[in-house]
Amino acid sequence: MGHVLESTVPKRVQPPRFLTVMVVSGVTLALTLFGYSTTQIYLRFSEPPDAQGALPDAGATAAPDTAPGVGGPDTAPPDSGGSTSVSAVSYQTVETSSDSFTGQVTVTNTGGSALDGWELSLGFSDATVTDAWDVEWERTGSGIVARQPDWADPLEPGDSVTVSFTAEGEAQRPDSCSLNDAPCDL
Template identity: 35%
Template sequence: MKRPIRALAAIGLFIAGTATVITVAATPAQADVRICEQYGTTTIQGRYVVQNNRWGSNAEQCINVTDTGFSIVSQQGSAATNGAPLSYPSVYFGCHYTNCSPGTNLPLQVSQISAIPTSINYTYGSGTYNASFDIWLDPTPRRDGVNQMEIMIWFNRQGSIQPIGSSVGTGTVAGRTWDVWRGSNGSNNVISYVAPSPINSWSFNVLDFVNDIRSRGAITNSWYLTSIQGGFEPWNGGVGNGVTSFSTTVNQGTPPTTPPTSPPTTTRPPVTTPPVTTPPPGGGGACRVAYTANSWNNGFTGNVTVTNTSSSTVNGWTLGFSFPSGQQITNSWNATVTQSGSSVTARNVGYNGTIAPGASQSFGFQGTHGGTNGAPTGWTLNGTACSS
């Protein structure tokens, strides 16, 4: 699901799009179908939509669609590698600019999804391209227009291209290690997971990636999954690239009740703090706070770990602190966070209100800053000062 470019500020901006859909066939393909129409589509297996989606150029691109996937058979033109790609030929499940795959249950709220078992097989040809698996989400159940959140999984990349934004470290998702990038293309936010070496075939749970960006503060469980897509973004060449098989199912049900306790590991060094040697005064017990942040442009995520260093169990906690640089929290996880001016209050939620002696609880939040993202100060636990 690719969209028109508004501005190109980063190398290899991968943007989504078109608001026009031309339907070539409304019934499942029984024999190979060749699509050269700029936004031509067809359906396969009575379940998925295959789209040519030549959104970045008017030059000809043709794909050959089989009953299990597609391949690029003709590709004209080229695009500079410091700009956007030519197209996003792909197969998808869900809704793309009002064209929904047959019988799809998307859009569906993340809180109502228990698993998304998915399998895809790629074949690789020549040229400058990425093999991109896209996952789209929005705060509303959109079937048209630009979604606010795009997850890109780069199974392969060839040439001097890179994801939108900047690298924010590495992370392990679905049993694999990825280089994680984060940014915005001007229309939507993007988190990209880049494989260190090409992946030809993989079966995995898409919900693992949805949960990972949720733990990074990019979405909440109230957001909606709108589509799942597998394809290619070519800058030049690309003939021979294809998806030979694609399958996905969005299982409805209650997801696991234990949410992630902290955003995924990154390569950024954590903040280290010395242990408390003298308990602070007051009736709330001794405590220690560790804070780490990942910043980009005018946004950031923060992770807070509060440790009970006293000999008494804390039953129900309220952590207070202040931002020194005008930061503003926009959403949070594992705590109910409110803000008044520079003062912030975080209260436990139902499942993490107890902190035994020597134990810790963690929560996180996403926010904005005006160019300076200083660490919070004045930590207090139930009214008692904490070390930091």
């Protein structure tokens, strides 16, 4: 009888080692990719380390600047989209060294409607912009053009956006400024 019972009871079979290795490798790869993708999301939306907590609010006056002649907010004419939106634009030098500086231009929507698809042009006489963050940007002959990123929401009334950049050269304010092709004084 024992011979009959042994043949009907299934014996435990060890899974192949290859299958175990593949499952563990797949789970490890999936967790690594998930962790990397969430890290990229956090990095994309975070402020640069030296700008954290230093963003002025819409009602604040710009901090004293090391570059001569830098003033507070100025009002720009309505944007080129034909809306009645008005924006305040201000500049501030954040950090300087012997051959470079970091600056911030803050655009505040002071109008009654959202500002969408904005474009800020800055020109310098004796500086070359080497980096900008939290915007889409490109170098021009004498400065940069910074644009609202595709992932960013329109600038609602009362909201501000800060364009931060690093430039090589002596610390200075931009020589020229325009927001949506309308001049703005800094």
